[in-house]
Amino acid sequence: xxxxxKANALREKFGDLISEPxxxxxxxxxxxxxAQKIAEVCEFAxxxxxxxxxxxxxxxxxxxxxxxxxxxxxxxxxxxxxxLRLKAALSEEIGEAPSVAGVWRxxxxxxxxxxxxxGIRFAGHPDLRRILMWEGYPHFPLRKDFPLAGKATDMPxxxxxxxxxxxxxxxxxxxGACGSEEREPRAKTFE
Amino acid sequence: xxxxxxxxxxDTAASAAGAAADLDAPDDMHGEKMVLNMGPSHxxxxxxxxxxxxxDGEEIVKAVPDVGYLHRGDEKIAENMTYTQFIPYTDxxxxxxxxxxNVAYALAVEKLAGIDQALPPRCQYIRVICxxxxxxxxHLLGLGAFAMDVGAVTVFLHTFTQREYIYxxxxxxxxxxxxxxxxRIGGVSRDLPEGWIGRLKQFLDGVRVNIDETxxxxxxxxxxxxxTKDIGVYSAEEAIDFGITGPNLRGSGVEFDMRKAHPYxxxxxxxxxxxxxxxxxxxxxxLVRIEEMRQSADLLEQCIRQLPGGAVNVDDGKFxxxxxxxxxxxxxxxxxxxxLVTQGTNVPAGEVYFGAxxxxxxLGFYINSKGGGTPHRLKIRAPSFxxxxxxxxxxxxxxxxxxxxxxxxxxxxxxxxDR
Numbered sequence: 001x002x003x004x005x006k007a008n009a010l011r012e013k014f015g016d017l018i019s020e021p022x023x024x025x026x027x028x029x030x031x032x033x034x035a036q037k038i039a040e041v042c043e044f045a046x047x048x049x050x051x052x053x054x055x056x057x058x059x060x061x062x063x064x065x066x067x068x069x070x071x072x073x074x075x076x077x078x079x080x081x082x083x084l085r086l087k088a089a090l091s092e093e094i095g096e097a098p099s100v101a102g103v104w105r106x107x108x109x110x111x112x113x114x115x116x117x118x119g120i121r122f123a124g125h126p127d128l129r130r131i132l133m134w135e136g137y138p139h140f141p142l143r144k145d146f147p148l149a150g151k152a153t154d155m156p157x158x159x160x161x162x163x164x165x166x167x168x169x170x171x172x173x174x175x176g177a178c179g180s181e182e183r184e185p186r187a188k189t190f191e
Numbered sequence: 192x193x194x195x196x197x198x199x200x201x202d203t204a205a206s207a208a209g210a211a212a213d214l215d216a217p218d219d220m221h222g223e224k225m226v227l228n229m230g231p232s233h234x235x236x237x238x239x240x241x242x243x244x245x246x247d248g249e250e251i252v253k254a255v256p257d258v259g260y261l262h263r264g265d266e267k268i269a270e271n272m273t274y275t276q277f278i279p280y281t282d283x284x285x286x287x288x289x290x291x292x293n294v295a296y297a298l299a300v301e302k303l304a305g306i307d308q309a310l311p312p313r314c315q316y317i318r319v320i321c322x323x324x325x326x327x328x329x330h331l332l333g334l335g336a337f338a339m340d341v342g343a344v345t346v347f348l349h350t351f352t353q354r355e356y357i358y359x360x361x362x363x364x365x366x367x368x369x370x371x372x373x374x375r376i377g378g379v380s381r382d383l384p385e386g387w388i389g390r391l392k393q394f395l396d397g398v399r400v401n402i403d404e405t406x407x408x409x410x411x412x413x414x415x416x417x418x419t420k421d422i423g424v425y426s427a428e429e430a431i432d433f434g435i436t437g438p439n440l441r442g443s444g445v446e447f448d449m450r451k452a453h454p455y456x457x458x459x460x461x462x463x464x465x466x467x468x469x470x471x472x473x474x475x476x477x478l479v480r481i482e483e484m485r486q487s488a489d490l491l492e493q494c495i496r497q498l499p500g501g502a503v504n505v506d507d508g509k510f511x512x513x514x515x516x517x518x519x520x521x522x523x524x525x526x527x528x529x530x531l532v533t534q535g536t537n538v539p540a541g542e543v544y545f546g547a548x549x550x551x552x553x554l555g556f557y558i559n560s561k562g563g564g565t566p567h568r569l570k571i572r573a574p575s576f577x578x579x580x581x582x583x584x585x586x587x588x589x590x591x592x593x594x595x596x597x598x599x600x601x602x603x604x605x606x607x608x609d610r
Contacts, residue, residue: 074557109577
């Protein structure tokens, strides 16, 4: 049974909720139309389709589009060796999806990371706290409207509360942009 | 006459099972709980892991790992630079095996670009050599540090001697000892230096002896056995549920290796075995790593025998920088050079996930591209991050001294965990 068959089995079970499987570079991706159903779909994928390993859970910020966010679940089954990607779009207003930490326990930390970096909340998560940034940090750094140089925070005692003097990154080459002296003053200033 | 009282010492496994039940019935033996902060600068936390332990006597009741002290925002940085420019950042993920990270990242981008099948055989063999050399290097350090944490300092010095030879080889190959940045999209930065293969052979002869000696120092050492056997046990089901990969998964008896299950490069043309543990305790994970190093040495020997000649880069000016003489004399190569340097490798829109079997586990890159030279989103699936997720489940019921053995046996790197 290939990954495409598994995707079709999902379609049989959930009907129009699951999109037509799309193949790219030998991987099968299906979209889940309603992000609020993702936990049910995952539960079924694990119990009945043998996807016992959640490889990765990540998120994409399509800033400017609606819905803005995408959740990406990479599933794998040790029994059958198939890889399947589930995707669910999520609008900024809702900003919340059901947690799959009850399906795979590894999702606990993955969901905390998505919350930390992208600000997407997970309903029913046992312990939804920031994981990489510190408790009380006010921004979500992987969102596209968060600048690479960082944002000033009002927090006292944070050493780097001022944005670094970079524009678009230290070594980013964008044609037509200003020269490296302006982009990275520290790199070219001689005492 | 004083009366004789029987004192019952429970073994660790039994106390782990009984921990929850004991706590419900408070008596003289169970007083107030104490909170102990371990890390972020504890020598056994291998970097900057912090664990907040809630203790009842010497027994752990609750453990809350705290990661992120080494967070540098690699994924954000990746969105702001070309694919090639991100290669140096991959050195700094698992900084004990930078070559393996370079290879995994290059393969992920090549999969997205659709040139992973076009890699010349010599390039693939060189990359396998890189991966296996990195594996031996990472396991040598992992085992050395593990043994040192449980009291056997000699082992650390012993394995570090061999790592020094590996670093010498890596320096010759890449020009850097630590931050290698060896691969490029579509190949490697340079071919093997003259006479390097001979020196690699010499090293292999030495390292085999060293692995045997390391095993002699530890496998039958009663102190080491006492500290590691039946400590930190998790079943195959638990390991899969928590997403554990690499030697930590195989220690629990799951015979799974990305190199065998989904062979990349030329792993399908090489013979090697997957060592697995039976119990899933710290000792099994140690044995798996020892055997993996031997298998890696075998793989390296096969690569040396089979290493073909030819080019080391994809023959496509759209991905690999052309030769400098050509750039100065030919218009087409000049344009390729200009586009590659200013715009980056032009990859199609789409998304891929590629996972490679790294020394610590499955290092995966999820790349979401809207076309062009920079990723729209690059997610790093770091094995150390996922492997540490089991700590809060695994530690309760153990003694404080067992934490050191468990952390050593999980063999994580915080650079990769925190990204």
